[in-house]
Amino acid sequence: MEYFEQIVKNRHSCRGFADKKVSDKVLNELILYYEDEESDLVDEISTELKFYVGTVWNELRKSVGYNGFCIKAPAYMVIFSEVADHYIENAGYIAQGLTLKMTELGLAACWLTINDAEAAKAALGADTDKEVACVVAFGYRDPANKEKAVDKKNVDEMTDGFRYGQDIPVDLFYRELEDALRAVARAQSFQNKQPYKIIVDYDQISLIGLPDDETSDRDRLLNYGIVMFNFYSVMWSVRPTTPRWSFDPVTDRDLKLPASVTYVAKCGL
Ligand SMILES: Cc1cc2nc3c(=O)[nH]c(=O)nc-3n(C[C@H](O)[C@H](O)[C@H](O)COP(=O)(O)O)c2cc1C
Incomplete structure:
Protein backbone atom coordinates (compact mmCIF):
# COMPACT_ATOMS: atom_id res chain seq x y z
CA MET A 1 0.00 0.00 0.00
CA GLU A 2 2.63 2.52 1.09
CA TYR A 3 5.05 1.54 -1.66
CA PHE A 4 2.34 2.08 -4.23
CA GLU A 5 1.02 5.35 -2.77
CA GLN A 6 4.36 6.91 -1.93
CA ILE A 7 6.68 5.63 -4.61
CA VAL A 8 4.95 4.17 -7.71
CA LYS A 9 2.22 6.84 -7.83
CA ASN A 10 4.76 9.61 -7.42
CA ARG A 11 7.06 8.55 -10.23
CA HIS A 12 6.55 10.98 -13.15
CA SER A 13 8.95 11.47 -16.03
CA CYS A 14 11.08 14.59 -15.88
CA ARG A 15 12.25 16.48 -18.95
CA GLY A 16 13.54 19.60 -17.20
CA PHE A 17 16.28 19.05 -14.63
CA ALA A 18 17.85 21.46 -12.15
CA ASP A 19 21.51 22.22 -12.62
CA LYS A 20 22.37 20.28 -9.47
CA LYS A 21 24.92 17.50 -9.33
CA VAL A 22 23.92 14.04 -8.14
CA SER A 23 26.37 13.31 -5.31
CA ASP A 24 28.56 10.23 -5.08
CA LYS A 25 26.72 9.33 -1.86
CA VAL A 26 23.41 9.16 -3.75
CA LEU A 27 24.98 7.20 -6.62
CA ASN A 28 26.38 4.77 -4.05
CA GLU A 29 22.91 4.24 -2.59
CA LEU A 30 21.69 3.29 -6.05
CA ILE A 31 24.63 0.93 -6.54
CA LEU A 32 23.98 -0.72 -3.16
CA TYR A 33 20.32 -1.18 -4.05
CA TYR A 34 21.30 -2.77 -7.39
CA GLU A 35 23.87 -5.04 -5.78
CA ASP A 36 22.14 -6.07 -2.56
CA GLU A 37 18.40 -5.59 -2.66
CA GLU A 38 17.05 -5.71 -6.13
CA SER A 39 15.53 -8.75 -7.78
CA ASP A 40 15.67 -9.43 -11.50
CA LEU A 41 13.55 -11.43 -13.93
CA VAL A 42 16.17 -13.90 -15.16
CA ASP A 43 18.93 -14.73 -12.65
CA GLU A 44 21.36 -16.15 -15.19
CA ILE A 45 21.70 -12.96 -17.24
CA SER A 46 24.71 -10.92 -16.31
CA THR A 47 24.26 -7.11 -16.24
CA GLU A 48 26.35 -4.06 -15.36
CA LEU A 49 25.11 -0.76 -14.00
CA LYS A 50 27.01 2.39 -14.97
CA PHE A 51 26.43 6.08 -14.31
CA TYR A 52 27.60 8.91 -16.54
CA VAL A 53 27.66 12.25 -14.80
CA GLY A 54 27.69 15.50 -16.70
CA THR A 55 29.64 14.89 -19.89
CA VAL A 56 28.00 12.52 -22.36
CA TRP A 57 24.89 14.32 -23.66
CA ASN A 58 26.55 15.80 -26.75
CA GLU A 59 27.59 12.38 -28.03
CA LEU A 60 24.66 10.39 -26.64
CA ARG A 61 22.01 12.58 -28.33
CA LYS A 62 23.08 11.18 -31.72
CA SER A 63 21.75 7.71 -30.88
CA VAL A 64 19.36 8.08 -27.94
CA GLY A 65 15.97 9.82 -27.43
CA TYR A 66 12.74 9.75 -29.41
CA ASN A 67 11.73 12.36 -32.00
CA GLY A 68 15.44 13.20 -32.37
CA PHE A 69 15.50 14.69 -28.86
CA CYS A 70 17.72 13.45 -26.06
CA ILE A 71 16.82 14.99 -22.71
CA LYS A 72 19.66 16.94 -21.16
CA ALA A 73 20.22 15.72 -17.62
CA PRO A 74 22.95 15.94 -14.97
CA ALA A 75 23.35 12.15 -15.11
CA TYR A 76 22.49 9.07 -17.15
CA MET A 77 22.01 5.53 -15.93
CA VAL A 78 22.83 2.72 -18.32
CA ILE A 79 22.19 -0.99 -17.88
CA PHE A 80 24.57 -3.06 -19.97
CA SER A 81 23.53 -6.65 -20.48
CA GLU A 82 24.71 -9.92 -21.83
CA VAL A 83 22.56 -10.84 -24.86
CA ALA A 84 20.32 -13.80 -23.95
CA ASP A 85 16.65 -14.77 -24.04
CA HIS A 86 14.58 -12.01 -22.37
CA TYR A 87 17.59 -9.79 -21.68
CA ILE A 88 15.76 -6.59 -22.65
CA GLU A 89 12.75 -7.31 -20.41
CA ASN A 90 15.24 -8.19 -17.65
CA ALA A 91 17.13 -4.91 -18.10
CA GLY A 92 13.86 -2.93 -18.16
CA TYR A 93 12.79 -4.63 -14.94
CA ILE A 94 16.08 -3.86 -13.20
CA ALA A 95 16.15 -0.25 -14.42
CA GLN A 96 12.54 0.36 -13.37
CA GLY A 97 13.44 -0.76 -9.85
CA LEU A 98 16.29 1.72 -9.89
CA THR A 99 14.08 4.58 -11.14
CA LEU A 100 11.66 3.87 -8.29
CA LYS A 101 14.61 3.89 -5.89
CA MET A 102 15.45 7.29 -7.41
CA THR A 103 11.91 8.48 -6.60
CA GLU A 104 12.50 7.35 -3.00
CA LEU A 105 15.76 9.34 -2.93
CA GLY A 106 14.09 12.54 -4.21
CA LEU A 107 15.46 12.23 -7.74
CA ALA A 108 13.49 12.41 -10.99
CA ALA A 137 18.21 10.32 -17.75
CA PHE A 138 18.09 11.42 -14.11
CA GLY A 139 18.84 14.19 -11.65
CA TYR A 140 16.81 16.67 -9.59
CA ARG A 141 13.63 18.16 -11.07
CA ASP A 142 13.93 21.86 -11.89
CA PRO A 143 11.45 23.66 -9.56
CA ALA A 144 10.49 25.81 -12.59
CA ASN A 145 9.56 22.66 -14.58
CA LYS A 146 5.75 22.71 -14.83
CA GLU A 147 5.50 19.42 -16.72
CA LYS A 148 2.17 17.78 -15.84
CA ALA A 149 1.60 14.11 -15.05
CA VAL A 150 0.18 12.43 -18.17
CA ASP A 151 -3.16 10.61 -18.20
CA LYS A 152 -2.94 6.86 -18.01
CA LYS A 153 -5.40 4.09 -18.77
CA ASN A 154 -7.42 3.09 -15.72
CA VAL A 155 -7.28 -0.35 -14.15
CA ASP A 156 -10.56 -1.47 -15.74
CA GLU A 157 -9.23 -0.71 -19.21
CA MET A 158 -6.03 -2.60 -18.46
CA THR A 159 -7.55 -5.78 -17.07
CA ASP A 160 -9.66 -8.64 -18.33
CA GLY A 161 -10.98 -11.50 -16.24
CA PHE A 162 -10.10 -15.15 -16.89
CA ARG A 163 -9.89 -14.74 -20.68
CA TYR A 164 -9.08 -12.04 -23.22
CA GLY A 165 -11.80 -9.42 -23.71
CA GLN A 166 -13.91 -10.50 -20.75
CA ASP A 167 -14.72 -7.70 -18.32
CA ILE A 168 -14.33 -8.23 -14.65
CA PRO A 169 -14.95 -5.86 -11.74
CA VAL A 170 -11.59 -5.20 -10.13
CA ASP A 171 -13.13 -5.22 -6.66
CA LEU A 172 -13.87 -8.91 -7.12
CA PHE A 173 -10.22 -9.45 -6.30
CA TYR A 174 -8.58 -8.87 -2.97
CA ARG A 175 -7.23 -5.49 -1.95
CA GLU A 176 -3.52 -6.14 -2.29
CA LEU A 177 -3.97 -7.24 -5.90
CA GLU A 178 -5.88 -4.06 -6.64
CA ASP A 179 -2.89 -1.88 -5.75
CA ALA A 180 -0.54 -4.06 -7.80
CA LEU A 181 -2.89 -3.72 -10.80
CA ARG A 182 -2.97 0.04 -10.27
CA ALA A 183 0.81 -0.06 -10.40
CA VAL A 184 0.55 -1.77 -13.81
CA ALA A 185 -1.73 1.02 -15.03
CA ARG A 186 0.78 3.64 -13.77
CA ALA A 187 3.80 2.07 -15.48
CA GLN A 188 5.94 4.11 -17.87
CA SER A 189 5.74 3.09 -21.53
CA PHE A 190 7.09 4.37 -24.85
CA GLN A 191 5.06 7.52 -25.68
CA ASN A 192 2.68 6.49 -22.90
CA LYS A 193 0.95 4.06 -25.27
CA GLN A 194 0.54 1.31 -22.67
CA PRO A 195 0.18 -1.43 -25.31
CA TYR A 196 -0.52 -4.30 -22.92
CA LYS A 197 -3.20 -5.84 -20.76
CA ILE A 198 -3.45 -8.11 -17.76
CA ILE A 199 -5.72 -11.14 -17.66
CA VAL A 200 -6.58 -11.82 -14.04
CA ASP A 201 -7.49 -15.22 -12.66
CA TYR A 202 -7.80 -16.36 -9.07
CA ASP A 203 -4.39 -18.05 -8.96
CA GLN A 204 -2.35 -16.11 -11.54
CA ILE A 205 -2.21 -13.12 -13.83
CA SER A 206 -0.97 -13.08 -17.43
CA LEU A 207 0.65 -10.15 -19.23
CA ILE A 208 -0.57 -9.74 -22.81
CA GLY A 209 1.06 -7.48 -25.42
CA LEU A 210 -1.26 -5.46 -27.68
CA PRO A 211 -0.35 -4.51 -31.25
CA ASP A 212 1.23 -1.08 -31.66
CA ASP A 213 2.96 -0.06 -34.88
CA GLU A 214 4.90 2.82 -33.37
CA THR A 215 6.64 1.03 -30.51
CA SER A 216 9.88 -0.65 -31.62
CA ASP A 217 10.67 -4.22 -30.56
CA ARG A 218 13.22 -2.99 -28.03
CA ASP A 219 10.84 -0.47 -26.42
CA ARG A 220 8.02 -3.04 -26.40
CA LEU A 221 10.21 -5.44 -24.41
CA LEU A 222 11.39 -2.65 -22.09
CA ASN A 223 7.71 -1.75 -21.53
CA TYR A 224 7.05 -5.34 -20.44
CA GLY A 225 9.96 -5.36 -18.00
CA ILE A 226 8.77 -2.06 -16.49
CA VAL A 227 5.20 -3.31 -16.02
CA MET A 228 6.40 -6.58 -14.53
CA PHE A 229 8.54 -4.71 -11.99
CA ASN A 230 5.69 -2.38 -11.01
CA PHE A 231 3.35 -5.31 -10.40
CA TYR A 232 5.85 -7.46 -8.55
CA SER A 233 7.23 -4.68 -6.34
CA VAL A 234 3.78 -3.69 -5.07
CA MET A 235 2.74 -7.32 -4.49
CA TRP A 236 6.04 -7.94 -2.75
CA SER A 237 5.59 -4.90 -0.50
CA VAL A 238 2.40 -6.43 0.91
CA ARG A 239 3.28 -10.13 0.56
CA PRO A 240 6.99 -11.02 0.28
CA THR A 241 6.15 -14.63 -0.61
CA THR A 242 4.71 -13.55 -3.98
CA PRO A 243 5.95 -15.89 -6.74
CA ARG A 244 8.15 -14.39 -9.45
CA TRP A 245 7.13 -13.78 -13.06
CA SER A 246 7.65 -16.67 -15.46
CA PHE A 247 7.97 -16.62 -19.25
CA ASP A 248 6.68 -20.21 -19.45
CA PRO A 249 3.56 -20.58 -21.57
CA VAL A 250 0.10 -20.96 -20.06
CA THR A 251 -0.92 -24.56 -20.77
CA ASP A 252 -3.56 -25.31 -18.14
CA ARG A 253 -6.29 -22.91 -19.39
CA ASP A 254 -7.41 -21.15 -22.53
CA LEU A 255 -6.89 -17.38 -22.40
CA LYS A 256 -8.78 -17.09 -25.72
CA LEU A 257 -6.16 -14.78 -27.20
CA PRO A 258 -6.91 -13.39 -30.68
CA ALA A 259 -4.09 -13.71 -33.22
CA SER A 260 -3.35 -9.97 -33.02
CA VAL A 261 -2.09 -10.06 -29.41
CA THR A 262 0.91 -11.74 -27.77
CA TYR A 263 1.20 -13.68 -24.55
CA VAL A 264 4.23 -12.34 -22.63
CA ALA A 265 4.47 -13.88 -19.15
CA LYS A 266 2.53 -15.02 -16.10
CA CYS A 267 2.82 -14.47 -12.35
CA GLY A 268 1.30 -16.66 -9.66
CA LEU A 269 -0.76 -15.03 -6.91
C1 LIG B 1 10.92 2.26 -23.36
C2 LIG B 1 10.63 3.72 -23.16
C3 LIG B 1 11.24 4.67 -23.94
C4 LIG B 1 11.00 6.03 -23.72
N1 LIG B 1 11.67 6.97 -24.47
C5 LIG B 1 11.51 8.28 -24.21
C6 LIG B 1 12.27 9.27 -24.92
O1 LIG B 1 13.11 8.94 -25.76
N2 LIG B 1 12.04 10.57 -24.63
C7 LIG B 1 11.14 10.97 -23.68
O2 LIG B 1 10.97 12.17 -23.47
N3 LIG B 1 10.41 10.05 -22.98
C8 LIG B 1 10.59 8.74 -23.21
N4 LIG B 1 9.89 7.80 -22.49
C9 LIG B 1 9.02 8.24 -21.39
C10 LIG B 1 7.55 8.09 -21.70
O3 LIG B 1 7.13 8.98 -22.69
C11 LIG B 1 6.78 8.28 -20.37
O4 LIG B 1 7.19 7.31 -19.50
C12 LIG B 1 5.31 8.19 -20.56
O5 LIG B 1 4.87 9.28 -21.28
C13 LIG B 1 4.57 8.11 -19.22
O6 LIG B 1 4.72 9.25 -18.45
P1 LIG B 1 5.22 9.19 -16.93
O7 LIG B 1 6.63 8.75 -17.00
O8 LIG B 1 5.10 10.59 -16.45
O9 LIG B 1 4.40 8.23 -16.18
C14 LIG B 1 10.10 6.45 -22.71
C15 LIG B 1 9.49 5.46 -21.90
C16 LIG B 1 9.75 4.12 -22.12
C17 LIG B 1 9.13 3.10 -21.23
Whole structure:
Protein backbone atom coordinates (compact mmCIF):
# COMPACT_ATOMS: atom_id res chain seq x y z
CA MET A 1 0.00 0.00 0.00
CA GLU A 2 2.63 2.52 1.09
CA TYR A 3 5.05 1.54 -1.66
CA PHE A 4 2.34 2.08 -4.23
CA GLU A 5 1.02 5.35 -2.77
CA GLN A 6 4.36 6.91 -1.93
CA ILE A 7 6.68 5.63 -4.61
CA VAL A 8 4.95 4.17 -7.71
CA LYS A 9 2.22 6.84 -7.83
CA ASN A 10 4.76 9.61 -7.42
CA ARG A 11 7.06 8.55 -10.23
CA HIS A 12 6.55 10.98 -13.15
CA SER A 13 8.95 11.47 -16.03
CA CYS A 14 11.08 14.59 -15.88
CA ARG A 15 12.25 16.48 -18.95
CA GLY A 16 13.54 19.60 -17.20
CA PHE A 17 16.28 19.05 -14.63
CA ALA A 18 17.85 21.46 -12.15
CA ASP A 19 21.51 22.22 -12.62
CA LYS A 20 22.37 20.28 -9.47
CA LYS A 21 24.92 17.50 -9.33
CA VAL A 22 23.92 14.04 -8.14
CA SER A 23 26.37 13.31 -5.31
CA ASP A 24 28.56 10.23 -5.08
CA LYS A 25 26.72 9.33 -1.86
CA VAL A 26 23.41 9.16 -3.75
CA LEU A 27 24.98 7.20 -6.62
CA ASN A 28 26.38 4.77 -4.05
CA GLU A 29 22.91 4.24 -2.59
CA LEU A 30 21.69 3.29 -6.05
CA ILE A 31 24.63 0.93 -6.54
CA LEU A 32 23.98 -0.72 -3.16
CA TYR A 33 20.32 -1.18 -4.05
CA TYR A 34 21.30 -2.77 -7.39
CA GLU A 35 23.87 -5.04 -5.78
CA ASP A 36 22.14 -6.07 -2.56
CA GLU A 37 18.40 -5.59 -2.66
CA GLU A 38 17.05 -5.71 -6.13
CA SER A 39 15.53 -8.75 -7.78
CA ASP A 40 15.67 -9.43 -11.50
CA LEU A 41 13.55 -11.43 -13.93
CA VAL A 42 16.17 -13.90 -15.16
CA ASP A 43 18.93 -14.73 -12.65
CA GLU A 44 21.36 -16.15 -15.19
CA ILE A 45 21.70 -12.96 -17.24
CA SER A 46 24.71 -10.92 -16.31
CA THR A 47 24.26 -7.11 -16.24
CA GLU A 48 26.35 -4.06 -15.36
CA LEU A 49 25.11 -0.76 -14.00
CA LYS A 50 27.01 2.39 -14.97
CA PHE A 51 26.43 6.08 -14.31
CA TYR A 52 27.60 8.91 -16.54
CA VAL A 53 27.66 12.25 -14.80
CA GLY A 54 27.69 15.50 -16.70
CA THR A 55 29.64 14.89 -19.89
CA VAL A 56 28.00 12.52 -22.36
CA TRP A 57 24.89 14.32 -23.66
CA ASN A 58 26.55 15.80 -26.75
CA GLU A 59 27.59 12.38 -28.03
CA LEU A 60 24.66 10.39 -26.64
CA ARG A 61 22.01 12.58 -28.33
CA LYS A 62 23.08 11.18 -31.72
CA SER A 63 21.75 7.71 -30.88
CA VAL A 64 19.36 8.08 -27.94
CA GLY A 65 15.97 9.82 -27.43
CA TYR A 66 12.74 9.75 -29.41
CA ASN A 67 11.73 12.36 -32.00
CA GLY A 68 15.44 13.20 -32.37
CA PHE A 69 15.50 14.69 -28.86
CA CYS A 70 17.72 13.45 -26.06
CA ILE A 71 16.82 14.99 -22.71
CA LYS A 72 19.66 16.94 -21.16
CA ALA A 73 20.22 15.72 -17.62
CA PRO A 74 22.95 15.94 -14.97
CA ALA A 75 23.35 12.15 -15.11
CA TYR A 76 22.49 9.07 -17.15
CA MET A 77 22.01 5.53 -15.93
CA VAL A 78 22.83 2.72 -18.32
CA ILE A 79 22.19 -0.99 -17.88
CA PHE A 80 24.57 -3.06 -19.97
CA SER A 81 23.53 -6.65 -20.48
CA GLU A 82 24.71 -9.92 -21.83
CA VAL A 83 22.56 -10.84 -24.86
CA ALA A 84 20.32 -13.80 -23.95
CA ASP A 85 16.65 -14.77 -24.04
CA HIS A 86 14.58 -12.01 -22.37
CA TYR A 87 17.59 -9.79 -21.68
CA ILE A 88 15.76 -6.59 -22.65
CA GLU A 89 12.75 -7.31 -20.41
CA ASN A 90 15.24 -8.19 -17.65
CA ALA A 91 17.13 -4.91 -18.10
CA GLY A 92 13.86 -2.93 -18.16
CA TYR A 93 12.79 -4.63 -14.94
CA ILE A 94 16.08 -3.86 -13.20
CA ALA A 95 16.15 -0.25 -14.42
CA GLN A 96 12.54 0.36 -13.37
CA GLY A 97 13.44 -0.76 -9.85
CA LEU A 98 16.29 1.72 -9.89
CA THR A 99 14.08 4.58 -11.14
CA LEU A 100 11.66 3.87 -8.29
CA LYS A 101 14.61 3.89 -5.89
CA MET A 102 15.45 7.29 -7.41
CA THR A 103 11.91 8.48 -6.60
CA GLU A 104 12.50 7.35 -3.00
CA LEU A 105 15.76 9.34 -2.93
CA GLY A 106 14.09 12.54 -4.21
CA LEU A 107 15.46 12.23 -7.74
CA ALA A 108 13.49 12.41 -10.99
CA ALA A 109 14.09 10.36 -14.13
CA CYS A 110 13.05 9.76 -17.73
CA TRP A 111 13.44 6.67 -19.86
CA LEU A 112 15.15 7.26 -23.20
CA THR A 113 14.62 5.34 -26.42
CA ILE A 114 17.77 3.80 -27.86
CA ASN A 115 17.80 4.35 -31.61
CA ASP A 116 21.17 2.67 -32.18
CA ALA A 117 22.61 0.55 -29.36
CA GLU A 118 26.08 0.22 -30.90
CA ALA A 119 26.41 3.95 -31.47
CA ALA A 120 25.23 4.59 -27.90
CA LYS A 121 27.90 2.24 -26.57
CA ALA A 122 30.56 4.04 -28.62
CA ALA A 123 29.27 7.44 -27.44
CA LEU A 124 29.60 6.30 -23.83
CA GLY A 125 33.09 4.94 -24.45
CA ALA A 126 32.01 1.90 -22.47
CA ASP A 127 34.65 -0.68 -21.66
CA THR A 128 32.47 -3.79 -21.55
CA ASP A 129 31.59 -6.75 -23.76
CA LYS A 130 27.89 -6.25 -22.92
CA GLU A 131 25.25 -4.39 -24.93
CA VAL A 132 23.56 -1.12 -23.98
CA ALA A 133 20.13 -2.43 -22.96
CA CYS A 134 18.57 0.73 -21.53
CA VAL A 135 19.31 4.36 -20.84
CA VAL A 136 17.61 6.59 -18.25
CA ALA A 137 18.21 10.32 -17.75
CA PHE A 138 18.09 11.42 -14.11
CA GLY A 139 18.84 14.19 -11.65
CA TYR A 140 16.81 16.67 -9.59
CA ARG A 141 13.63 18.16 -11.07
CA ASP A 142 13.93 21.86 -11.89
CA PRO A 143 11.45 23.66 -9.56
CA ALA A 144 10.49 25.81 -12.59
CA ASN A 145 9.56 22.66 -14.58
CA LYS A 146 5.75 22.71 -14.83
CA GLU A 147 5.50 19.42 -16.72
CA LYS A 148 2.17 17.78 -15.84
CA ALA A 149 1.60 14.11 -15.05
CA VAL A 150 0.18 12.43 -18.17
CA ASP A 151 -3.16 10.61 -18.20
CA LYS A 152 -2.94 6.86 -18.01
CA LYS A 153 -5.40 4.09 -18.77
CA ASN A 154 -7.42 3.09 -15.72
CA VAL A 155 -7.28 -0.35 -14.15
CA ASP A 156 -10.56 -1.47 -15.74
CA GLU A 157 -9.23 -0.71 -19.21
CA MET A 158 -6.03 -2.60 -18.46
CA THR A 159 -7.55 -5.78 -17.07
CA ASP A 160 -9.66 -8.64 -18.33
CA GLY A 161 -10.98 -11.50 -16.24
CA PHE A 162 -10.10 -15.15 -16.89
CA ARG A 163 -9.89 -14.74 -20.68
CA TYR A 164 -9.08 -12.04 -23.22
CA GLY A 165 -11.80 -9.42 -23.71
CA GLN A 166 -13.91 -10.50 -20.75
CA ASP A 167 -14.72 -7.70 -18.32
CA ILE A 168 -14.33 -8.23 -14.65
CA PRO A 169 -14.95 -5.86 -11.74
CA VAL A 170 -11.59 -5.20 -10.13
CA ASP A 171 -13.13 -5.22 -6.66
CA LEU A 172 -13.87 -8.91 -7.12
CA PHE A 173 -10.22 -9.45 -6.30
CA TYR A 174 -8.58 -8.87 -2.97
CA ARG A 175 -7.23 -5.49 -1.95
CA GLU A 176 -3.52 -6.14 -2.29
CA LEU A 177 -3.97 -7.24 -5.90
CA GLU A 178 -5.88 -4.06 -6.64
CA ASP A 179 -2.89 -1.88 -5.75
CA ALA A 180 -0.54 -4.06 -7.80
CA LEU A 181 -2.89 -3.72 -10.80
CA ARG A 182 -2.97 0.04 -10.27
CA ALA A 183 0.81 -0.06 -10.40
CA VAL A 184 0.55 -1.77 -13.81
CA ALA A 185 -1.73 1.02 -15.03
CA ARG A 186 0.78 3.64 -13.77
CA ALA A 187 3.80 2.07 -15.48
CA GLN A 188 5.94 4.11 -17.87
CA SER A 189 5.74 3.09 -21.53
CA PHE A 190 7.09 4.37 -24.85
CA GLN A 191 5.06 7.52 -25.68
CA ASN A 192 2.68 6.49 -22.90
CA LYS A 193 0.95 4.06 -25.27
CA GLN A 194 0.54 1.31 -22.67
CA PRO A 195 0.18 -1.43 -25.31
CA TYR A 196 -0.52 -4.30 -22.92
CA LYS A 197 -3.20 -5.84 -20.76
CA ILE A 198 -3.45 -8.11 -17.76
CA ILE A 199 -5.72 -11.14 -17.66
CA VAL A 200 -6.58 -11.82 -14.04
CA ASP A 201 -7.49 -15.22 -12.66
CA TYR A 202 -7.80 -16.36 -9.07
CA ASP A 203 -4.39 -18.05 -8.96
CA GLN A 204 -2.35 -16.11 -11.54
CA ILE A 205 -2.21 -13.12 -13.83
CA SER A 206 -0.97 -13.08 -17.43
CA LEU A 207 0.65 -10.15 -19.23
CA ILE A 208 -0.57 -9.74 -22.81
CA GLY A 209 1.06 -7.48 -25.42
CA LEU A 210 -1.26 -5.46 -27.68
CA PRO A 211 -0.35 -4.51 -31.25
CA ASP A 212 1.23 -1.08 -31.66
CA ASP A 213 2.96 -0.06 -34.88
CA GLU A 214 4.90 2.82 -33.37
CA THR A 215 6.64 1.03 -30.51
CA SER A 216 9.88 -0.65 -31.62
CA ASP A 217 10.67 -4.22 -30.56
CA ARG A 218 13.22 -2.99 -28.03
CA ASP A 219 10.84 -0.47 -26.42
CA ARG A 220 8.02 -3.04 -26.40
CA LEU A 221 10.21 -5.44 -24.41
CA LEU A 222 11.39 -2.65 -22.09
CA ASN A 223 7.71 -1.75 -21.53
CA TYR A 224 7.05 -5.34 -20.44
CA GLY A 225 9.96 -5.36 -18.00
CA ILE A 226 8.77 -2.06 -16.49
CA VAL A 227 5.20 -3.31 -16.02
CA MET A 228 6.40 -6.58 -14.53
CA PHE A 229 8.54 -4.71 -11.99
CA ASN A 230 5.69 -2.38 -11.01
CA PHE A 231 3.35 -5.31 -10.40
CA TYR A 232 5.85 -7.46 -8.55
CA SER A 233 7.23 -4.68 -6.34
CA VAL A 234 3.78 -3.69 -5.07
CA MET A 235 2.74 -7.32 -4.49
CA TRP A 236 6.04 -7.94 -2.75
CA SER A 237 5.59 -4.90 -0.50
CA VAL A 238 2.40 -6.43 0.91
CA ARG A 239 3.28 -10.13 0.56
CA PRO A 240 6.99 -11.02 0.28
CA THR A 241 6.15 -14.63 -0.61
CA THR A 242 4.71 -13.55 -3.98
CA PRO A 243 5.95 -15.89 -6.74
CA ARG A 244 8.15 -14.39 -9.45
CA TRP A 245 7.13 -13.78 -13.06
CA SER A 246 7.65 -16.67 -15.46
CA PHE A 247 7.97 -16.62 -19.25
CA ASP A 248 6.68 -20.21 -19.45
CA PRO A 249 3.56 -20.58 -21.57
CA VAL A 250 0.10 -20.96 -20.06
CA THR A 251 -0.92 -24.56 -20.77
CA ASP A 252 -3.56 -25.31 -18.14
CA ARG A 253 -6.29 -22.91 -19.39
CA ASP A 254 -7.41 -21.15 -22.53
CA LEU A 255 -6.89 -17.38 -22.40
CA LYS A 256 -8.78 -17.09 -25.72
CA LEU A 257 -6.16 -14.78 -27.20
CA PRO A 258 -6.91 -13.39 -30.68
CA ALA A 259 -4.09 -13.71 -33.22
CA SER A 260 -3.35 -9.97 -33.02
CA VAL A 261 -2.09 -10.06 -29.41
CA THR A 262 0.91 -11.74 -27.77
CA TYR A 263 1.20 -13.68 -24.55
CA VAL A 264 4.23 -12.34 -22.63
CA ALA A 265 4.47 -13.88 -19.15
CA LYS A 266 2.53 -15.02 -16.10
CA CYS A 267 2.82 -14.47 -12.35
CA GLY A 268 1.30 -16.66 -9.66
CA LEU A 269 -0.76 -15.03 -6.91
C1 LIG B 1 10.92 2.26 -23.36
C2 LIG B 1 10.63 3.72 -23.16
C3 LIG B 1 11.24 4.67 -23.94
C4 LIG B 1 11.00 6.03 -23.72
N1 LIG B 1 11.67 6.97 -24.47
C5 LIG B 1 11.51 8.28 -24.21
C6 LIG B 1 12.27 9.27 -24.92
O1 LIG B 1 13.11 8.94 -25.76
N2 LIG B 1 12.04 10.57 -24.63
C7 LIG B 1 11.14 10.97 -23.68
O2 LIG B 1 10.97 12.17 -23.47
N3 LIG B 1 10.41 10.05 -22.98
C8 LIG B 1 10.59 8.74 -23.21
N4 LIG B 1 9.89 7.80 -22.49
C9 LIG B 1 9.02 8.24 -21.39
C10 LIG B 1 7.55 8.09 -21.70
O3 LIG B 1 7.13 8.98 -22.69
C11 LIG B 1 6.78 8.28 -20.37
O4 LIG B 1 7.19 7.31 -19.50
C12 LIG B 1 5.31 8.19 -20.56
O5 LIG B 1 4.87 9.28 -21.28
C13 LIG B 1 4.57 8.11 -19.22
O6 LIG B 1 4.72 9.25 -18.45
P1 LIG B 1 5.22 9.19 -16.93
O7 LIG B 1 6.63 8.75 -17.00
O8 LIG B 1 5.10 10.59 -16.45
O9 LIG B 1 4.40 8.23 -16.18
C14 LIG B 1 10.10 6.45 -22.71
C15 LIG B 1 9.49 5.46 -21.90
C16 LIG B 1 9.75 4.12 -22.12
C17 LIG B 1 9.13 3.10 -21.23
